[in-house]
Amino acid sequence: MLKVAVVGASGYTGVELLRLLYNHPEVAVTCVTSEQSAGRPVSDVFPTLRGRIDLPLENLEPVGISEKVDVVFTALPHKAAMEVVPTFVKMGKQVIDLSADYRIHDPQVYGKWYDTHLNPDLLDQAVYGIPEIRRAEIREASLIANPGCYPTSVILGLAPLLKGKVIDPKSVIVDAKSGVSGAGRGAKVDNLYCEVNEGFKAYAVGGTHRHIPEIEQELSLLAETEMVISFTPHLVPMDRGILSTIYSAPNGKVTAAELITLYEAFYDGEPFVRVLPEGKLPSTTFVRGSNFCDIGVTVDERTGRIVVISAIDNLVKGASGQAVQNMNLMCGLPETLGLEILPVFP
Amino acid sequence: MLKVAVVGASGYTGVELLRLLYNHPEVAVTCVTSEQSAGRPVSDVFPTLRGRIDLPLENLEPVGISEKVDVVFTALPHKAAMEVVPTFVKMGKQVIDLSADYRIHDPQVYGKWYDTHLNPDLLDQAVYGIPEIRRAEIREASLIANPGCYPTSVILGLAPLLKGKVIDPKSVIVDAKSGVSGAGRGAKVDNLYCEVNEGFKAYAVGGTHRHIPEIEQELSLLAETEMVISFTPHLVPMDRGILSTIYSAPNGKVTAAELITLYEAFYDGEPFVRVLPEGKLPSTTFVRGSNFCDIGVTVDERTGRIVVISAIDNLVKGASGQAVQNMNLMCGLPETLGLEILPVFP
Amino acid sequence: MLKVAVVGASGYTGVELLRLLYNHPEVAVTCVTSEQSAGRPVSDVFPTLRGRIDLPLENLEPVGISEKVDVVFTALPHKAAMEVVPTFVKMGKQVIDLSADYRIHDPQVYGKWYDTHLNPDLLDQAVYGIPEIRRAEIREASLIANPGCYPTSVILGLAPLLKGKVIDPKSVIVDAKSGVSGAGRGAKVDNLYCEVNEGFKAYAVGGTHRHIPEIEQELSLLAETEMVISFTPHLVPMDRGILSTIYSAPNGKVTAAELITLYEAFYDGEPFVRVLPEGKLPSTTFVRGSNFCDIGVTVDERTGRIVVISAIDNLVKGASGQAVQNMNLMCGLPETLGLEILPVFP
Amino acid sequence: MLKVAVVGASGYTGVELLRLLYNHPEVAVTCVTSEQSAGRPVSDVFPTLRGRIDLPLENLEPVGISEKVDVVFTALPHKAAMEVVPTFVKMGKQVIDLSADYRIHDPQVYGKWYDTHLNPDLLDQAVYGIPEIRRAEIREASLIANPGCYPTSVILGLAPLLKGKVIDPKSVIVDAKSGVSGAGRGAKVDNLYCEVNEGFKAYAVGGTHRHIPEIEQELSLLAETEMVISFTPHLVPMDRGILSTIYSAPNGKVTAAELITLYEAFYDGEPFVRVLPEGKLPSTTFVRGSNFCDIGVTVDERTGRIVVISAIDNLVKGASGQAVQNMNLMCGLPETLGLEILPVFP
Incomplete structure (x- = not known):
């Protein structure tokens, strides 16, 4: 114990x-x-x-x-x-x-x-603690830098494309949306119920959000080239959840089916990443309260762009769940111990 | 297995x-x-x-x-x-x-x-499956009538007062409030997001809700006299949770402290009923996703009335969680098996 | 101007x-x-x-x-x-x-x-500014005490019963529910989005809410006898709206139809009070953003109790709208000027 | 009349x-x-x-x-x-x-x-009824095709950039988010409260939403070249509002200040378009219930991309309000008649 x-x-x-x-x-x-x-x-x-x-x-x-x-x-x-x-x-x-x-x-x-x-x-x-990318190092670490919530959703969403050199690294635009718990529990007027409820807005627009350097560091390592991305966070009137909609331009023509095969191979055996079949899309609803990251991949045939959508619970896979997963790895325990819980719906 | x-x-x-x-x-x-x-x-x-x-x-x-x-x-x-x-x-x-x-x-x-x-x-x-009242019978049963959501909150909220003959059985008024999942998953205009969101209403006013006979049957057994209550359900714009505010007139003068002692004794050892200390009040927030029933007891000194407030998650203690609890009892398993999960907050 | x-x-x-x-x-x-x-x-x-x-x-x-x-x-x-x-x-x-x-x-x-x-x-x-009860005095006043939000909903809900001596003044129980804007715009943890959203609770239980003396003062004047009521406020996860569910015992047998006739007569010609026909119930949804007070009246035939439900927008008829109505009266303007706006739905 | x-x-x-x-x-x-x-x-x-x-x-x-x-x-x-x-x-x-x-x-x-x-x-x-672009034609029309909600937010958000030939027409990505009223009032399981509440998702991903041809038609006319855009709609758990986050690549280096000057000139005298000063961002909250379109413009200095954010109430400027504005123009009435109402907050 x-x-x-x-x-x-x-x-x-x-x-x-x-x-x-x-x-x-x-x-x-x-x-x-x-x-x-x-x-x-x-x-x-x-x-x-x-x-x-x-x-x-x-x-x-x-x-x-x-x-x-x-x-x-x-x-x-x-x-x-x-x-x-x-x-x-x-x-x-x-x-x-x-x-x-x-x-x-x-x-x-x-x-x-x-x-x-x-x-x-x-x-x-310190080891950046995203098990799907860096499991071996985490096992040996004594200090884990547990990833941010937005970064987790973006890195997991893009890793197969970058590792596979599928996309132009300059083309990445991330439009991310988070529930309100991401703003913390401080007593601020901006986070009062009546200020947030029934409204939707962007914030930290124009490349100013503090999660950017962390995202770019990890994406650059995956891509083996320096990456600079557009990143715009938004606030959703709900307690939990992050959904990132990620746009990029492929280096050549690809189909959704090919990309899904790539993602399935990349995440094969991963306990908490669920690559959705063609035609299915993630929702924060389907991961709420759980350690899952759901990923859907589409190609917009009209523009040729790839659209990846990844959904996590910002407090679980985006914070405390991933932290427990890292602890399990560091301590030689089964990776999923304590985390085998299903999302709460509704 | x-x-x-x-x-x-x-x-x-x-x-x-x-x-x-x-x-x-x-x-x-x-x-x-x-x-x-x-x-x-x-x-x-x-x-x-x-x-x-x-x-x-x-x-x-x-x-x-x-x-x-x-x-x-x-x-x-x-x-x-x-x-x-x-x-x-x-x-x-x-x-x-x-x-x-x-x-x-x-x-x-x-x-x-x-x-x-x-x-x-x-x-x-069939045994009416509310373990806190009828545990022994449930253990022997092969058919459990799993209680309704409103009835669970009301019966657990009133049982100590009725068993203890503390109140006038004619004086009971239950003002109950439920989240929207209680209305089921049928495709009805009335339950659309935009119809329910940002609004609050009563329904089935005037003693017409179908949970009334079930509540009165069980309360009458507890009180050893026929009980007729006022019951008004309301719809809260949230997914889960029932909170019942229960008014009654005591037979003689009582204090909140005395009543809380009574409740603590009645529910002593119960794994899922939490009697709150004086001055604390339940919220559906604190039981969301869990099998708990939280109960707070107050006396209005100005009118002499007792106000009991009980909160459950309608889908857990008010339905599926209680059903699993009943299964555990029927099958000779530890009563809390699979149900030792904490509420999800926020 | x-x-x-x-x-x-x-x-x-x-x-x-x-x-x-x-x-x-x-x-x-x-x-x-x-x-x-x-x-x-x-x-x-x-x-x-x-x-x-x-x-x-x-x-x-x-x-x-x-x-x-x-x-x-x-x-x-x-x-x-x-x-x-x-x-x-x-x-x-x-x-x-x-x-x-x-x-x-x-x-x-x-x-x-x-x-x-x-x-x-x-x-x-100072004149207590509830036009439906005290229009003549308001016209002559230079200082208006604009009523509280809960009091407006309760006084309008009970006035016809009290004026008509229909009910036992000792029997009144008010179970009231308010949207979050009633808690004001102060930066408190308790009013943060994630603390309030998806939860329902009572507060100030046991006769301690500060609106009680104001309610009882006005009800006593209407009833011509000193009134003491049970009053329990609750917090609803929505921005606006108050719904009060009001229980009372009639002095003799009455029907809903008779009571509705009484209410219609009492509020005849009132621009902002809408007495609903038998079988219809108010919702805060139907008054949101407007100066209306919607009132529904029912008799619970099983217990004999009268159940009155009144709904207002706490920020309009419960505060700023009523204030403008009072201004119109004080200044000799048409009473509804600037207030003839319909509720916003959805 | x-x-x-x-x-x-x-x-x-x-x-x-x-x-x-x-x-x-x-x-x-x-x-x-x-x-x-x-x-x-x-x-x-x-x-x-x-x-x-x-x-x-x-x-x-x-x-x-x-x-x-x-x-x-x-x-x-x-x-x-x-x-x-x-x-x-x-x-x-x-x-x-x-x-x-x-x-x-x-x-x-x-x-x-x-x-x-x-x-x-x-x-x-038929005249496509977006007064800020086509006021003169609307005045002469007898049949108005009232624009879609998403198209209104996108066209108003991009018109100054396209008219001014500021951006590469091939670079436009629109990430749009709508409240649930946009889905209509049909009785579908997908739009039930419990299905939508506390979740966020994309839909019609990959260039399949029916508003695309309408958007591209109007953008092409403004740009005087055929435009093809990426467009991804999302569903926000709120009743009303659309916020479009619009990414594009400028033809040369521009600053936010220059762009805001351009927008202010383009929308000079427009009663319902509010171009926000530098550093301010729109929210659907600030237009709820009103006919306003709020537009904020930013340049991401790290990537060089322009980020325009436009917010409307989908039922007002995105539908019925714009329809009334069109009626006023067609009928020779003052354009803002009946529409001079402020947003409802909170």
């Missing part, structure tokens, strides 16, 4: 980790932290947990926590993460960090999009 | 049964039926299931089905259920019927609110 | 006033205030107004404002309102106050439920 | 026409038709209208209707429209057809995407 800490347990990815880990037969969550709610039972902050996980929320003391657990999930904002992760690593813990702090290999790039990095030396050691 | 059939698998309670049973370590679903979609894989109707449950939907042939399974869940409309249940019973199957057909003991009452009963002789044999 | 100020224009009732007043042929809004956004155009805070109402938000200086307008709407929180209303009154303005500060005649009662009243002398002068 | 018929009044565009026309000072709606609900008052089908528009729904008899009205709005499905429009035209009525039947000039193209055209001779006579 692994003893696990969830650091930063009062946000949406925190509570989702608790939901999934409760379902995990080889894990006991023994520590949860929250600066703002320290002292209160976590089930007081999230009454969903009442009677099942009633641990008190603790202050974030990395050394003390390290002494009592085997694995640490850090579900903190960027910057707050890199203030504590080095201690957990030094103490020999397996660390899965859900922030952006260790995702970008180049500290200059991190500095440009975020802040000055506090421990750039750790960046080499 | 129990072999299980889900008869009527193309509705919302059907797919919820499949989600829960997939999570159950002692069950293999080996047969799913749907008249309207027979021949198609069930994962074609519900793409949430793709890659995990791809069984073909079969026609409903009770004898053939009985030959290949141990347990049958019938998730059919009333009337359709009583056309096939007798065969399953005769074939010696354990049957959990999610329709209204075997809930009402008196065929006259059934006839008044529904239709002429086709096999009134089975009514004696 | 009346010159009008909207004081406290950065909340939901403020922007709704602006929407309605823009539609009013005899009004020019010439001043809008907001402490927190002073200096910015109001259309920057509410982009719905862009190109139509681009006035800069001003600081709240009652004397200066009084010098340039004829009518003042104060859409401030309670307490903030009574700090400025006296100045507007002293300067001879027509004032419609949307806060609770002048609704309760007895400063002791106000003190018990809210705060110490700063200018109790003004309470006698 | 114009006498007006709304033919096909039982759908969402029908009821929206009635809402807007009720607000129009120079219009009296004297006839409403619905085959399926003939005989019932229209306020029985849409209780929002009760007490204000209680006309009985009539059968669709073009000759009889023509004898009693001046203007006819046909809000019928395609094909049904072209069965009756010729009669209205022959009878000398002003006709605004909201279907697709007269939008496409080339009957071959119509035939390919829809059906065989029944009266291709009328196509020359």
Whole structure:
């Protein structure tokens, strides 16, 4: 039985980790932290947990926590993460960090999009934790940079095309849409029910969203050439889900059937990626609450463009579910343990 | 490993049964039926299931089905259920019927609110499957009348008050609110997104909802006197959840603290009923996707009335989850098997 | 052309006033205030107004404002309102106050439920502005206490029964449900999209909601006896709308048809109250965005209880629309001017 | 006072026409038709209208209707429209057809995407009714082909770029998102609340949506070259609104400021198009219930691509509001009459 800490347990990815880990037969969550709610039972902050996980929320003391657990999930904002992760690593813990702090290999790039990095030396050691691409490395890692939600949907959506050199790398346009939980649990007018409900908008238009460097880093590695993409995120009035509609120009003529064969081969044996048959399209509805990534592939015969659509639950495959998957790999457990749950519908 | 059939698998309670049973370590679903979609894989109707449950939907042939399974869940409309249940019973199957057909003991009452009963002789044999009230009988039963969603929330909300003779039985008013999945999956204009979204209404006002006889039957048994209640259902623009606000007049002066003690004693050891501490109130949010029933109890000091609020997920504790709980009891399995899942939030 | 100020224009009732007043042929809004956004155009805070109402938000200086307008709407929180209303009154303005500060005649009662009243002398002068009950007084008033949203729905729902002495005044139970805009525009975690969406809950259970004294004051005047009611508010995941389900016991046997006749007579000629024919029920959907109050009346023959259901848009008839209606009356304009708009559906 | 018929009044565009026309000072709606609900008052089908528009729904008899009205709005499905429009035209009525039947000039193209055209001779006579592009022709027309909802958002979003020859016509990708009312009021499982709510999906992917020929026809005229675009529609869980995110490659380097100047000049004096200042982005929230089209323009400096975002209410500027605007122009009335209403927020 692994003893696990969830650091930063009062946000949406925190509570989702608790939901999934409760379902995990080889894990006991023994520590949860929250600066703002320290002292209160976590089930007081999230009454969903009442009677099942009633641990008190603790202050974030990395050394003390390290002494009592085997694995640490850090579900903190960027910057707050890199203030504590080095201690957990030094103490020999397996660390899965859900922030952006260790995702970008180049500290200059991190500095440009975020802040000055506090421990750039750790960046080499961190493995970008997307199991479908980097399973072997994850198994050996002690620090996982758990991917962002948008990046997960985009990387899984494009990997077969890039690996297969099917498309012009300059042609990629990603039009992405996310549910509101992606905006976090902070008390902001912009995220009030009445501000978000019954409306749809784009944000961070024009190549300014912080997930871009992370996406381009991973796509460039897959394509073996430097990639620059157009990326526009949108906000959907729903709790959960990301759907990315990805446009690209093939190098030569291709059919949907050929591409689907390519995708099926690429993801053969993957437990959580479902390549849809021709004519079927993903919906966030069909992955809600689960660790699946559903991918549909189409060719627009009129323009020749490829349209890939990928759907995930931003809190599961886009955050906490993928984190548990990474933990399983790091700890030598079956990869799907605790994650074999079906989407909730309706 | 129990072999299980889900008869009527193309509705919302059907797919919820499949989600829960997939999570159950002692069950293999080996047969799913749907008249309207027979021949198609069930994962074609519900793409949430793709890659995990791809069984073909079969026609409903009770004898053939009985030959290949141990347990049958019938998730059919009333009337359709009583056309096939007798065969399953005769074939010696354990049957959990999610329709209204075997809930009402008196065929006259059934006839008044529904239709002429086709096999009134089975009514004696059927056990009204609410484990917190009737666990012992359920263990011995071969035919369970799985309770309605509203009735579950009301009966669990009132049982301690009635058993304890705390209230005037004539004073009960239930103001109940349900998410839209309670209305089923039929193609009706009234249940279109744009008709329901952003609106709130009452329906079946004035004592006409078909769940009333079932509620009154069970409350009367608990109170040991004939009960007649006011019951008004409302439609909430959300997928899942029932919240019942239950007003009653105590026989003498009581405090919230005393009542909560009473409720805690009544539900002591119950795995799925959570009596909230004084000052806390239930929300359907906190039970969504789970088998919990959360109950809060308050006394209005200005009027002396007791206000009980109970919240369930209508598709889980109000239907499919309770059905699995009943199956576990009937089959000698641990009662919570497959149901130890936490609510999904957000 | 009346010159009008909207004081406290950065909340939901403020922007709704602006929407309605823009539609009013005899009004020019010439001043809008907001402490927190002073200096910015109001259309920057509410982009719905862009190109139509681009006035800069001003600081709240009652004397200066009084010098340039004829009518003042104060859409401030309670307490903030009574700090400025006296100045507007002293300067001879027509004032419609949307806060609770002048609704309760007895400063002791106000003190018990809210705060110490700063200018109790003004309470006698203020008229509780519900035109269907108090039209003549409103015409003569210079200070209107604009009713609360819940109170409007309850008072209009019960007035005919109380005036007609039809019911036992002790028997009234109000189960009320409101959309989220009723909670205001403050940045609180509780009102975030993901906290509210897809959930339903009661709040302020047990007779603690601040609208109770205002409701009971008005009901008592109608009934000519002191009334104490049970009142439970609930939060519906939708932007707008209040539906109150009101239970009461008649003094003798009555039919729905008789009651509807009573209601039709009581509200005969009222432009904004629609009494529904027998068998029809209100929905917040059918009044959304409009100044209507729809009322349905039923008798539960099994229990003898009367069930009245009333529906309004909390921001229109429950706040800003009623405020404009009051302004029309105070200023000698046709009562429906600017308010003859139909509900928005879907 | 114009006498007006709304033919096909039982759908969402029908009821929206009635809402807007009720607000129009120079219009009296004297006839409403619905085959399926003939005989019932229209306020029985849409209780929002009760007490204000209680006309009985009539059968669709073009000759009889023509004898009693001046203007006819046909809000019928395609094909049904072209069965009756010729009669209205022959009878000398002003006709605004909201279907697709007269939008496409080339009957071959119509035939390919829809059906065989029944009266291709009328196509020359019909004017595609987008006032910002074709105001003069509309003034002279007697048959208006009222544009589709997606086309309106795309054409208004791209017109300045195409007229100004700013972009490569081959580079246009439109990623469009619509609220659910765009799917109509038919009783289909796919449009049930629980199927649509809390999910997001694309549909008609790969260049198959029927609005494509109409969009390309109009864009080609603006660009003076044949245009072929990528167009992917998506379904947003909300009642109203369309947001189109439009990607294109400029012929040379441009800045957002330059483009906004271009847009402001192009739409100078337009009452319903609001070009947003640099740094501001549209949301469907800010146009809900109104006839506005909000447009934001950005340049992605990393890729050089232009990103235009346009937002409308699909039922107003995307259907019924634009229809009323066209009627005003055809009938020599002020263009904004009846349409000067502000968006409803929240």
